[in-house]
Amino acid sequence: MHCLDLFFRASGLKVNLHKSKAQYSKRVSERRKEVLSGVSNIRFYNDLGKYLGINIGHARTSRKTAQEVIEKISRKLSSWKGCLLNKFLWKGQATGKGLPLVRWEVAITPKRAGGLGIRDTSCANMALLGKLVWDCLNNSEKLWVQVLKHKYFKNQSGMNENSRNFSSATWKNIVSAYEHLKEGLH
Known part of the structure; x- marks a missing residue:
């Protein structure tokens, strides 16, 4: 109180x-x-x-748990989807099926280089995870870093040694990003 x-x-x-x-x-x-x-x-x-329509239980959220939210969002976007990006890339079929009019490599190439300038989500995700990796390695004063270190760095020195089966999905993604990015971290 x-x-x-x-x-x-x-x-x-x-x-x-x-x-x-x-x-x-x-x-x-x-x-x-x-x-x-x-x-x-x-x-x-x-x-x-x-x-706000999302279960806030104590258990770890899984795909099954989030499926209701995914379906709700899909219903809201269905009208938008059929008219805009889908029509442009997938011949207007609302299901997303069809022959692609543009290769994905062209879609994610910047406009100034002749592409469509659509953000490559896997690269953006890796960049965001890279920021978390950097914080884990260099910003030990942050509370969330202290919590993760206390939970996963017990008696161990590096991130790559901690990819245990019972680790959270977030931690597994951070470790995976570390493995991809460790050569370029300076």
């Missing part, structure tokens, strides 16, 4: 405890649950439900 009070004083925003929900971690004892419920006046649930 002290932390919530500090938040209120710092931001000017007040937390509505009647609308608030909280969830316990698996390892919290029954006694501690009772104490936290009594002190905070916040209701605790096993499932937090949805916020």
Whole structure:
């Protein structure tokens, strides 16, 4: 409650405890649950439900979990899709099937070099992951870097040694980017 009070004083925003929900971690004892419920006046649930149409549960989000959101977005974009980019690259078929009118290499080539200037998403993703790799290696004062190092660097010195099966998808992607980019990191 002290932390919530500090938040209120710092931001000017007040937390509505009647609308608030909280969830316990698996390892919290029954006694501690009772104490936290009594002190905070916040209701605790096993499932937090949805916020802005997205499940905000404690479990790791998978493709299956996100499928509902993907379908919702697809429905909203279906009318747009058939008219714009699809028509240009795929002969106007809303399903995205058909013979491509332009090779992907031409589509991602910059306009000044005779291409269409469409951003190559795999390169953009690698660049963004490269920024995370750089932070992991050089910005240990950042909280998220400290958390990842505490979780994955225990008794180990390098990123490439940490691609364990139980690692998060985010960490696996950071390690994969490190493997691709390590020769060019200076």
